[in-house]
Every structure is written in C-alpha cells, then in structure tokens.
Amino acid sequence: MRSELITVRTGSRPTVRDITAEAEQFVAGSGDGLLHVFVPHATAGVAIIETGSGSDDDLLTALDAVLPTDERWRHRHGSPGHGRDHVLPAFVAPYATLPVLGGRLALGTWQSICLVDTNGDNPTRQVRFSFLAG
Structure with missing residues (x-):
C-alpha cells in the first residue's frame, strides 16, 4: 500500500473544500485499485458531492439545520457551539473509499x-x- 499525507487550508469558517485534483494527482498512473481518503481529525469529514453549483453551500446549510451552532452542546471548549463540530463525523464520515481504474x-x-x-x-x-493496488 502506498500512502501520503497532505495539508489542506480550510480557513476560519465552515467550508467544503474540493480535494479531487489532489486525489487524482496521487493515483495518476497507479493502475487499478482502491483509493482510501481519511481525515485524521475529530471535527472534519469527507463527502462525495457535486461542487460549483451550490451543493457545497447547501451541504453547509443542511449541517447548520441539523447541527446548529448554539449552546446546547455538552462539549464546550473552543468557539461557541463547537460541540457540534465533534458530532459532525457521525453525519459526514471521516473517510471514503473510491475505485481507481x-x-x-x-x-x-x-x-x-x-x-x-x-x-x-x-x-x-x-x-x-492511501492506494491499495488491485
């Protein structure tokens, strides 16, 4: 298995950041297999969605509706409402596995x-x- 860790700047506001180009570069010329994408953080996830037509903003709006940033959360360190960030990976998993052909x-x-x-x-x-050759 071949593996690489990249750093992605996400900024100081909720964001959906397209990392497809970085993933494509990682698997280029690798043949057939599986790409596993993993975010080693307790407050982030990986989604396979359409971008550029508003779906990324729609996802953030939906997450705000389901996981509002308010004082209801027991986990209270960090910014107000930060507890919802720790619940996020239950809704948007911190990983995805994709076929590579x-x-x-x-x-x-x-x-x-x-x-x-x-x-x-x-x-x-x-x-x-992480790329697992098939």
Missing part, C-alpha cells in the same frame, strides 16, 4: 471528493490518501 478515479460525472470542515478553530487540516 487505469490510474484514474472512477467518479461519476458531477462527483467530487470534498473535505468538510465546520470547525473554524483549526485553519489547516491533514488528509491521508
């Missing part, structure tokens, strides 16, 4: 690999790409 990601036409980060307290994140 001929050294290319086998994504659908409008699918992108996205890092979902609602925690503005950490402006940078790490993402681990």
